[in-house]
Amino acid sequence: AQRVTQPEKLLSVFKGAPVELKCNYSYSGSPELFWYVQYSRQRLQLLLRHISRESIKGFTADLNKGETSFHLKKPFAQEEDSAMYYCALSGHNYGQNFVFGPGTRLSVLP
Amino acid sequence: DGGITQSPKYLFRKEGQNVTLSCEQNLNHDAMYWYRQDPGQGLRLIYYSQIVNDFQKGDIAEGYSVSREKKESFPLTVTSAQKNPTAFYLCASSWTVDSTNEKLFFGSGTQLSVL
Numbered sequence: 672a673q674r675v676t677q678p679e680k681l682l683s684v685f686k687g688a689p690v691e692l693k694c695n696y697s698y699s700g701s702p703e704l705f706w707y708v709q710y711s712r713q714r715l716q717l718l719l720r721h722i723s724r725e726s727i728k729g730f731t732a733d734l735n736k737g738e739t740s741f742h743l744k745k746p747f748a749q750e751e752d753s754a755m756y757y758c759a760l761s762g763h764n765y766g767q768n769f770v771f772g773p774g775t776r777l778s779v780l781p
Numbered sequence: 782d783g784g785i786t787q788s789p790k791y792l793f794r795k796e797g798q799n800v801t802l803s804c805e806q807n808l809n810h811d812a813m814y815w816y817r818q819d820p821g822q823g824l825r826l827i828y829y830s831q832i833v834n835d836f837q838k839g840d841i842a843e844g845y846s847v848s849r850e851k852k853e854s855f856p857l858t859v860t861s862a863q864k865n866p867t868a869f870y871l872c873a874s875s876w877t878v879d880s881t882n883e884k885l886f887f888g889s890g891t892q893l894s895v896l
Contacts, residue, residue: 680821707885715871715887757823761883769885771816771824 673698675758675772683778684748692743692775694732694758702760704734704741707771709755718743718756728752748779784808787872787888794859794866795896802857802891804872811877813855814885817841818869827870830855831877859893867895 674697684690696702704721719727721734721741732743741758758772785806794800806813812831816824826839830849844863849855855874859866870891875883 675823714889717884720884769814769824769826773821773823 673702673760673762673770675760675770677756677758677772677775679775680773681776681778683780685780686750687747690745690748690752690777690779692756692758692777694741694743694772696739696741696758696760698739698760698762700762701736702762704732705759705761705769706730706732706741706743707757707759709757710751711754715757748777750779750781753777753779785872785874785886785888787870787891789891790889792891792893793896794893797861799858799860800893802859802870802872802893804855804857804888805853806855806872806874806886807853808874808886809852810874810886811852812875812883813849814873814875815839815845815847815855815857816871816873818871818890824871827857866893868893 676695678693706718707715708718709715719725730743730745732741734741755774755776757774760770788803814829815827817827818824825841827841827845828836828839828847830836833849833852836847836849844860846858872888873885875885
């Protein structure tokens with residue numbers, strides 16, 4: 672079965688500190704991995720996706736197939752990074768492309 | 782603020798009542814989805830549709846119904862059979878269902894509460 676886990680419900684860091692939001696997945700195959708973010712009073716939106724190998728707002732995520740992880744990292748957190756972050760996977764099971772994790776609320780303290 | 786529009790923002794349901802949540806998109810997307818968001822559980826798929834007049838059940842379809850009469854519209858009805866309807870409901874769309882690399886576009890959500 673496909674599943675996404677995010678072990679931390681809440682993560683608090685100080686401004687300027689490094690941040691890592693953990694994501695692990697289980698999937699029999701080669702899924703695509705995504706991070707979605709929901710800022711206060713805004714819509715849920717795509718932050719980045721593995722296939723693009725991009726850095727958005729200073730965030731990066733590396734897919735580790737051996738550890739089945741897709742952790743989100745940023746070297747220096749900013750207060751505006753405070754939001755709810757969801758890890759998601761997309762597989763080849765027709766019609767159920769996206770499976771979301773439970774989410775981690777990141778709070779960046781001044 | 783184009784893209785996907787959900788209405789109403791807040792909705793209250795009485796016992797035994799059916800309520801319908803609206804979702805409209807002007808992105809010309811083929812695929813549309815309904816998710817339910819509960820605290821600590823992430824998003825769970827209720828129904829999805831890849832084309833007009835076609836829709837499929839997701840993980841938690843019981844107690845819900847949908848229709849897709851127009852490409853732009855994908856309303857969700859929460860029926861009286863749904864015993865725990867209080868949740869935040871999100872509508873989303875994408876170009877297709879088939880690609881694993883599709884980006885989802887989300888609406889702003891509807892908070893449904895039971896009176």
